[in-house]
Amino acid sequence: MLIDLFLTFFMVGLVSFGGGYAMIPLIQEEVLTRHQWMDAAQLSDMVAVAGMSPGPIATNIAVAVGYHQAGTIGAIVASLAMILPSLVLILAAGKLIMRYRDNQLVKSSFFGLRPTVAGMIIYAAILFAQNAGITMEFDWKTWSQLAIFAGSLFALIYLHKHPFSVVLLSGLVGIAVYG
């Protein structure tokens, strides 16, 4: 179990460009499809908690998944595995790294990585929309979920609200509507 946790998040740490949300397709593939450690709703809840807490989202997800699987030791193993690839890279090539960012090859690979990461995040949104029950069946629940989604997006983009307050408010709305 601990070895699986370590391997999973080491791999995520290795390709973790563009931040936490871009890593969701990977985490979903490993945690839900391959290992079946939890269901989609639980993973979605963990991403919510990870997004409203301080700290990197991907590492926060690693802590939550690790904790869910094997308690505090699982959280330590998962987050260390996540950090290890970049730490090793920095320690092994610290001086070299400071120069290599001007390398043409590195620059052009990032030209391709940035839109790919945007694509990964869009796909993550599709996955979680399906998980949340935003489907093509237009019943009352779908409409209410769509309204909450639109309201949250408006608060984030136009009102510049921090995810913390948006999640908190959404939780209160949920208690009022579904409670």
Added chain:
Amino acid sequence: MNAKWKMIGSLFTTFLKMGPFTFGGGYALIPVIEREIVEKRKWLQSEDVADIVAVSGSVPGAVAVNSATLIGYRIAGIGGALSALLGIFLPTFALMIGLSLVYVQMKDNPKIEAAFLSIRATVVAMIVYAAFKIGKTAVVDFASGALAAIAVCLLLFGRNFLHPAWVIVFGALAGIAVVKVRVLLGKKTKLEEKEPVYDYMI
């Protein structure tokens, strides 16, 4: 020797105090790092910190964590890197453990279940918002727009046989290929982002 250990110790406490500031996302941390490392402690120059932050974005992992590690490494070698990393990481780690504990205790409470039913729709909005922000700096021309679309299609239609990690590898290789082809055609590619977006990287 003693001076070095003292330095490693104060690197730890300096970054430990910064941990809570990562609340605003990675880029909220940059001014805090500047103030602590450059102005208050005078460990590094302002340009050094700017360089380090830029490099941190091209190493896998979160920008804030990578910046802390690189600054620690620059100031006091491997020991400095490890202590800065632990310092920035411990507070958020402890908080996440606490929140996970609360979640496990409360997730079967009907009120909390109702709250999360709504929050699951909000999570989708948070992700769309992240895509929107990175999209603005990532999709700069036709080729990068096409790459984003190809990535979504690969993930969507290849979900039964293609591991998402390969899509990232594909993205990097495609970037190299596009720039190479354009060089051959005598065209230029704008490789730098106008303004780096740090907060979705955290």
